[in-house]
Amino acid sequence: xxxxxxxxxxxxxxxxxxxxxxxxxVRWHLAGLRLWLTLLASIQILAGAGFVLGIALxxxxxPAIAALFVATGVPVINLVMVxxxxxxxxxxxxxxxxxxxxxxxxxxxxxxxxxxxxxxCLLAGIPAVVISLVIAEARxxxxxxxxxxxxxxxxxxxxxxxxxxxxxxxxxxxxxxxxLTTQLLIFAIFGYTPILFPARQLPxxxxxxxxxxxxxxxxxIVRAGLTDGLVTGVATSYAIVAVWGxxxxxxxxxxxxxxx
Amino acid sequence: xxxxxxxxAQAGRGGEDWSFRxxxxxxxxxxxxxxxxxxxxxxxxxEVYGLLGPNGAGxxxxxxxxxxxxxxxxxxxxxxxxxxxxxxxxxxxxxxYLPQAPVPIDSFKVREVIELTGRIRGGDRAAVRQRTSxxxxxxxxxxxxxxxxxxxxxxxxxxxxxxxxxxxxGRVVILDEPTNDVDPLRRRLLWEQIRLLGRQGCAVFxxxxxxxxxxxxxxxxAIIADGRLIAEGTPSSLKAADRGHLRLQVMLAPGAxxxxxxxxxxxxxxxxxxxxxxxxxxxxxxxxxWAAGLIGDGVAEEYALGATTLEDVYIRLTGxxxxxxxx
Numbered sequence: 001x002x003x004x005x006x007x008x009x010x011x012x013x014x015x016x017x018x019x020x021x022x023x024x025x026v027r028w029h030l031a032g033l034r035l036w037l038t039l040l041a042s043i044q045i046l047a048g049a050g051f052v053l054g055i056a057l058x059x060x061x062x063p064a065i066a067a068l069f070v071a072t073g074v075p076v077i078n079l080v081m082v083x084x085x086x087x088x089x090x091x092x093x094x095x096x097x098x099x100x101x102x103x104x105x106x107x108x109x110x111x112x113x114x115x116x117x118x119x120x121c122l123l124a125g126i127p128a129v130v131i132s133l134v135i136a137e138a139r140x141x142x143x144x145x146x147x148x149x150x151x152x153x154x155x156x157x158x159x160x161x162x163x164x165x166x167x168x169x170x171x172x173x174x175x176x177x178x179x180l181t182t183q184l185l186i187f188a189i190f191g192y193t194p195i196l197f198p199a200r201q202l203p204x205x206x207x208x209x210x211x212x213x214x215x216x217x218x219x220x221i222v223r224a225g226l227t228d229g230l231v232t233g234v235a236t237s238y239a240i241v242a243v244w245g246x247x248x249x250x251x252x253x254x255x256x257x258x259x260x
Numbered sequence: 261x262x263x264x265x266x267x268x269a270q271a272g273r274g275g276e277d278w279s280f281r282x283x284x285x286x287x288x289x290x291x292x293x294x295x296x297x298x299x300x301x302x303x304x305x306x307e308v309y310g311l312l313g314p315n316g317a318g319x320x321x322x323x324x325x326x327x328x329x330x331x332x333x334x335x336x337x338x339x340x341x342x343x344x345x346x347x348x349x350x351x352x353x354x355x356x357y358l359p360q361a362p363v364p365i366d367s368f369k370v371r372e373v374i375e376l377t378g379r380i381r382g383g384d385r386a387a388v389r390q391r392t393s394x395x396x397x398x399x400x401x402x403x404x405x406x407x408x409x410x411x412x413x414x415x416x417x418x419x420x421x422x423x424x425x426x427x428x429x430g431r432v433v434i435l436d437e438p439t440n441d442v443d444p445l446r447r448r449l450l451w452e453q454i455r456l457l458g459r460q461g462c463a464v465f466x467x468x469x470x471x472x473x474x475x476x477x478x479x480x481x482a483i484i485a486d487g488r489l490i491a492e493g494t495p496s497s498l499k500a501a502d503r504g505h506l507r508l509q510v511m512l513a514p515g516a517x518x519x520x521x522x523x524x525x526x527x528x529x530x531x532x533x534x535x536x537x538x539x540x541x542x543x544x545x546x547x548x549x550w551a552a553g554l555i556g557d558g559v560a561e562e563y564a565l566g567a568t569t570l571e572d573v574y575i576r577l578t579g580x581x582x583x584x585x586x587x
Contacts, residue, residue: 008461009430011342011353012382024379031376035367035410098361102421105327106380107353107430259331259348 021108025116033120036086040124044081048074048132051196053139062140066197068230071136072144072223073196077189078128079154080161080218083121085182087162091169092178110256114166114249121162122155129154133226150225152238157218160241163248164214171255195219214244278305278340278431280326280463285335287321287487295321296332297487303480305431308454308464310474310481314580318487319467320360323434326465327357339432355432356381356425360440360467363421365409371396373409374423383428395423399449414441422450429462436467451477469580475570485578495570502538502568502576508547510535510554510563519559522550529575535560538572 012020033040051074056062094100136142165182172178189195192206194216199207210216217237224234231237280303287296295318303309311319324330326337328348337344337351344351365373371392378388396402399419404412412420418441426433435454439447454477457464468474474481475495483491483498491498505526512518512533521528521537524546528537539547544565551563574580 009354009382009428011350020382021380024376028376028380031369031372032364032367035408094364097364098359099364101324101329101359101361102357102363104329105352105355105357105359106377107349107382108380109349259329 018109018112021112022116022119025108025113026119029116029120033124040082040086041127044078044124044128045131047081048078048128049135051077052132052136056139064140064142067136067140068142068227069198069223070196071133071140071142072226072230073219074132074136075129075154075222075226076157076195076215076218078132079122079125079158079222080165080189080215081128082124083118083158083162084165084168085186087117087121087165088169088172088178088182092175095175095178104256110253114163114252117166118159118162122158125158126154144226145228147225147228149234150222153221153225156238156241156245157222160214160218160245160248163245163252165248167248167251167255171251189215212240214241217241276340278463279303280432281336281338282322282326283336283338285322285325285332285337287318287325287330288333294487296325299335299484299487299489301482301489301492303432303463303465305461305463306458307479308458308466308477310478311465311467311484312469312471312474312481312574313484314469314578317484317578319484320436321487322484323357323436323465323467326432326434327351327355353382354430355434356430357434358421358425358436358438360436362414362417363424365412365417365420365424368409369406370401370409370412370420371405374420374427377424378427381428381430388428391427392423395427395453398453399423400446415443415446418442419446419450422453426453426457429457429460431462432465433457433462434465434467437469438466439468439470439473447473471571471574472569481570483574483577485580490577491573498573499568499570502573504541505538505568505572506541506544506547507566507568507572508537508539508551508563509566510537510551510560512554512560513558516559519554522546527572527576527579529580536572536575538568538576 052071055066055070059066091100094103133144137144168178168181172181192202193210193213194202194207195218199210199216202210217240220231220237221234221241223231282302283300285296285299286294288294299322311322313319321330325332326344328344328351332345339351339354342350342354344354368376374392374395375388378392379385383391396405399422401416401419404416409417409420418438422435422438425435438454439450442450451473454464454466458479466474466478478495480492480494481498482489512535514533518530518535524539524543526538526540528535530536537547547565548563551560554560555562
């Protein structure tokens, strides 16, 4: 038998270890999603295209501003779908199937694991974003004013969505509660947050609630990168989305660091 | 987490003593339920150490504290120079853990997931690939090497899980019921690999309630019941107290109730149709007569009288039989 360095393991540390963990975990997550990738890509594209085209079914003549809001809101849904909705459901499944302990016992740095998952969520969202925008441009003749600001907007929106989902998956002890919460999130995001329409169309109290939540602000910062002069208060929106991302990190770190 | 590991990594170099030591480990849930109660044990590199006990005895709770998934209420757990309670990041790197539950491999191909886990565990690509091939061949699972996990039977999944944990093992390898669902032929191959881990210098914790299997494979073992370590030693030393005793195993007829036991039966337990009794050598003739009488009355179908095994020690100490179908 070849001489191996088994049983002489010593703990690794430092940046090379972090980068190694990150690289392998990206591969781990991509392979782990293999069964779902086709379905996931289809749902992402159908959801994006569905919203963009579906709005035409409600109106005989679509107001240009309504088409623009929908076209620039759909990317947010594409960007948070995997991290915010699918991610916690996958963790809930691991808990239900009792394989969560195995995953937690793997010697991967938690920060590298979270970054690897974020990368996968981002990769899963971007193609659908592009397709949704192309469809919107073709269907409604919208000319997007794409600026470099779209880059931080996309990165931060996906990051905050992923981290909130990460926190939901790891911090909520009951997997059924996690699943119900994600269902509620889908319902709330699609119908009652100002992603696909302006906040002023909401009742005052709901607009106030939404102001404290990240989803409407995600739409603001993405819109700011795709249009010119459509949205205001962009800096505040960046700050609120970033704070929610930080909350997601803090809650995840607490949940993953806790030992019963 | 990174910072604490850095400190420990510096401490871990050199020719230290890499023995595993748990001292006074106590885990209390909700202020009253003592899942582990003052457990003290040590395991040397190269030892295969059995943790035996009935379901709910506290075995899994103990190993989850070793791997850093749970924190002891009291006590210390050390591996060589590392304090595993204070540094769960080091615990995860130094210990490999195969839980009793299935491993999540539905979306992975067998060879791929073993290699990926080996890489996560820190092995370099070529060495992990080579070791993966060795494990696949040694466990005779080559025909599934490119099969997706969702298409595997429970037993093959278990072997893949074992391979994932041991492709690049830590200094401590914790195997919780590793042979569950594995067919008898590959079970033998699995035991060979477990012994090989010991020969390579790993300290192997074997968590099981299958005493018969453990007896053949462990160097030393501890019996845990109600959260306490109630016996520890080599299989031979634990059986020493039962020298001069015999094991009388009576297979009862289907539907038969446990018959009234004679006063000379020292201890007994029932598992399914099997009634297992410990008797003195001097009572052998009476035992045979009693068992034959049960057959004559239609209460039993057959009996066997033999030397005591580790399972008899286990029955005496815990009041349980190790088999899954315990009544």
